[in-house]
Amino acid sequence: MLSIDAARFLGRLAALAQVGRDEQGRLTRLAGSEADGAGRDRVAGWMREAGLDVRVDRIGNLIGLWDPSGTGAAPVMMGSHIDTVIDAGAYDGCTGVLAGLAVIEALREAGQAPRRPLALAAFTNEEGVRYAPDMMGSLVYAGGLPIEAALATVGTDGTVLGTELARIGYAGPEQPGFRRPHAYVELHVEQGPVLEREGIAIGAVEDLQGISWQEVTIEGAANHAGTTPMALRRDAGVAAALLVTWLRERARAGNGRSVATVGRLRLEPDAINVIPARATLTIDLRDPEADRLAAFEADLAGRLDALAREEDVTVAVRRLARFDPVTFDPRLVRAIEAAAQARGLSVRRMTSGAGHDAQMMARLCPAAMIFVPSVGGLSHNPAEHTKEADLVAGADVLLDVVWGLSGA
Amino acid sequence: MLSIDAARFLGRLAALAQVGRDEQGRLTRLAGSEADGAGRDRVAGWMREAGLDVRVDRIGNLIGLWDPSGTGAAPVMMGSHIDTVIDAGAYDGCTGVLAGLAVIEALREAGQAPRRPLALAAFTNEEGVRYAPDMMGSLVYAGGLPIEAALATVGTDGTVLGTELARIGYAGPEQPGFRRPHAYVELHVEQGPVLEREGIAIGAVEDLQGISWQEVTIEGAANHAGTTPMALRRDAGVAAALLVTWLRERARAGNGRSVATVGRLRLEPDAINVIPARATLTIDLRDPEADRLAAFEADLAGRLDALAREEDVTVAVRRLARFDPVTFDPRLVRAIEAAAQARGLSVRRMTSGAGHDAQMMARLCPAAMIFVPSVGGLSHNPAEHTKEADLVAGADVLLDVVWGLSGA
Known part of the structure; x- marks a missing residue:
């Protein structure tokens, strides 16, 4: 059974968590900031090392494409975000982006060539701390907010998002939505107490609260x-x-x-x-x-x-x-459950209490999410933590689900 | 039936309300401030014009004495305060001080010589806005707070009360409590809605909330x-x-x-x-x-x-x-009721919800208060208002009660 490279995945999570720390050691990578730019540079570099075709769209979404079969078909997309709240933890968002990268690398290094292309997205401004609304990059990608309106958004600090994206070098040429995915799967930390309290390793997220x-x-x-x-x-x-x-x-x-x-x-x-x-x-x-x-x-x-x-x-x-609430794709939810069970991991269906990019992508294609436990249910907090074994288990489930979707 | 000089009383209330107004017209005479000093100068001047022997004690209480019979006995004291909150009304405190002055003038000008001396006090820092606690001058006068501790009080603006009193010329030589009163009667605006709501002219305050x-x-x-x-x-x-x-x-x-x-x-x-x-x-x-x-x-x-x-x-x-709550002297309360009734004024017994100098003076001697209606129950507010007829009625009741106490 194929698995991701745990050490590399965890090492990159730790490395990315050092980008945007202040003198007091607090982690803050607000969308469009210098720190966001530095984090994007790091992730884009890793994408290129992994052989991905790295694209940036007009709202700054960073998207890596891998099409080893050269079909040009609709890709199976993974993704999440790397922007953070103020004084953030290391796992919210980054886990999904770096796990997606680990999935592609695992397949590539095992010599597996999926039939469908794979795509990996780091969406702009999921947190919405500096610019409202949150989940903006995926909302624009899904056609829910005009690109011009999004770029003109004035932040809490008086800056304009479009100007800031250009300043940090992430006002790209691609039209948002330039690749309509075949499916979208996002791994994320739960940010709540349910999985830890019940001692369950994997959440198969079947819906998301309105x-x-x-x-x-x-x-x-x-x-x-x-x-x-x-x-x-x-x-x-x-x-x-x-x-x-x-x-x-x-x-x-x-x-x-x-x-x-x-x-x-x-x-x-x-x-x-x-x-x-x-x-x-x-x-x-x-x-x-x-x-x-x-x-x-x-x-x-x-x-x-x-x-x-x-x-x-x-x-x-x-x-x-x-x-409005979002109901995720039932077949994808079943696929997540099945993948967890096949690896001997405990799994339960659950509802996401927080908003995520997956809810916007669900407007474009079948989508679902994989949750892993948050220690103490904490998030948006420097004490945010998910155990290494849980992070790796989540990434492996993502690997199995994506491999299944991409036409093994 | 003797009455106070309404025009002079109301004119002084209006004049005192002009002392301490800022460019925007807001009235503020915080204890120990320049404006407080200017207000004290005005009141002390009126006391001297009325023939009073004006004394200042170490905590700055301004006390005018009138002893036409030369007995040197314990005086019947009237009083209240002239310090205010920020953006204050014209009536809180000043009403009682200036009504007391009007009472003494009415008796003097009518050729009446009470057997007991009369005293009129303007107590320091009743409001407690700049220096805590409130009702400080009367508390010190009644022996409830050592004078040295009171003078060392540091204000919200970092000033020291003793220094400020000296600066404005009201750090006097008398020991607080230098005249133990025979009785104390204070006229005050109600600062609540009860009298107005019930259409009653005079409140005979029988107790004060803890x-x-x-x-x-x-x-x-x-x-x-x-x-x-x-x-x-x-x-x-x-x-x-x-x-x-x-x-x-x-x-x-x-x-x-x-x-x-x-x-x-x-x-x-x-x-x-x-x-x-x-x-x-x-x-x-x-x-x-x-x-x-x-x-x-x-x-x-x-x-x-x-x-x-x-x-x-x-x-x-x-x-x-x-x-703790204070119960006022029942005989004084009955005297207030009787005086109101004798003038054909509606009267009810009531409780003071706010703190007043009278509660401190009640530690020294029999004490009670006379309330007059507050329009809309408003106080500590520039909209604070009491009708002229009610102010004058209250001062006349004070006159009658004090005349009765001073041994007509």
């Missing part, structure tokens, strides 16, 4: 904390707290698939002895089923109306982001 | 908002919200006298898609009865223990301030 982001502003009336009787208060902070607790109960009351999070909450005037006049909070709702996500949103809208009446406050809602 | 200020820090675990199932979360924000709603219910469940406010609440890391790892909030509990306040605090401590267990979070509490 996401609804809203900002809610509640306006009550500031007043003296000592002299205002409870019955006469219009406390925006209490209204916000009622909303937070309702969201938790509503999420729990379902079948366990809906999640709701209030990550930001600000009170004004923010004084110990003044009843809050205004509360501003964000709501992050996710569910893998479109109908359930829409029902949660509808219930939330109703709850906000009731809250305004019951608490004598006004409530304003601003939509920040909305992605 | 105050308990605490800061609570809840520590959970940051995690991905999409990938972390509801059942596996340790959400510090949800725990904080449960606490906020519990506080409201606990306050409401009593007899309507307890109030609870969460005015500040901060989440960390404060990101839309990250479960809050830490919530920091302030709790302001008030109740006019010591036992009830203590019971509320005990219930809160129990609730925090339960919350830590139920939500798998850690909870740390820091005490910020604590003042």
